[in-house]
Amino acid sequence: MEARNGPNRIERPGKILALATIDDEIAGIGGITRDFVDSGWLRMRRFYARPAYRRRGVGRRIALCVLEHAKPFNRQIALYADGTQAGAFWPTLGFEPMRRQTTHVFRGHT
Template identity: 35%
Template sequence: MEAIKILKIDRLDISAISHLVESSQNEGFRHMARLVNEYRMGINTFSQEGEVLFVVVYQEEYIGICGLNREVSVNEGIGRIRRLYVKPEYRNKGIGKELIKAVIKEGKPYFKRLVLKTDNEKAYAFYKTLGFNETDGMENQSHYIDL
């Protein structure tokens, strides 16, 4: 596999990720469509201090995405990993791991803890392998990692 590039972007090109949205919907996921809708409406543009949006580019095509937001529902110092998605044919090649590593690195100066929410069994196992801990009884969090 040729080298992939993980790029931090300042503006989301919605047309460039339309195939990711379609692919995720075909798998029964809604989070990519939410990403686009929230971005269009200005609800979440990953533009607050400490927030970031990464894309993975392979052969001029976006094949993955992941973002980091401030967690506004709790105390300062908490970031939320959002909208991780890698196209199915590129999974199990370390791309998701590299995206999460990039998010963690970017978040360290701003946050003491990163949280996320998933109800997908494969994602549960994935985050555990990266050192995330499971939360107990938290409605909007399934995993966390202290930075």
């Protein structure tokens, strides 16, 4: 398991894996790790809301939880959004579009 034994172990500083449940059912998941392109940044990773829970605020609540966790680290946060819906979602949280291996960046809390 990569999250437990590999280079992306969750117990490293700055990392978090958030799990959302509704009525004891997994609704979504998302986390943050050190960025693989620039080690001075953090990267939103493994972000997923189950289809039955999309457009119900699950993804937003997970993202806000993860961003709150990242605040004390005061680093830029990158992510790769795959698809039109994901590409439209992240700017609603303050992420700016980019290109290459990263599609959006959060420049920090103001």
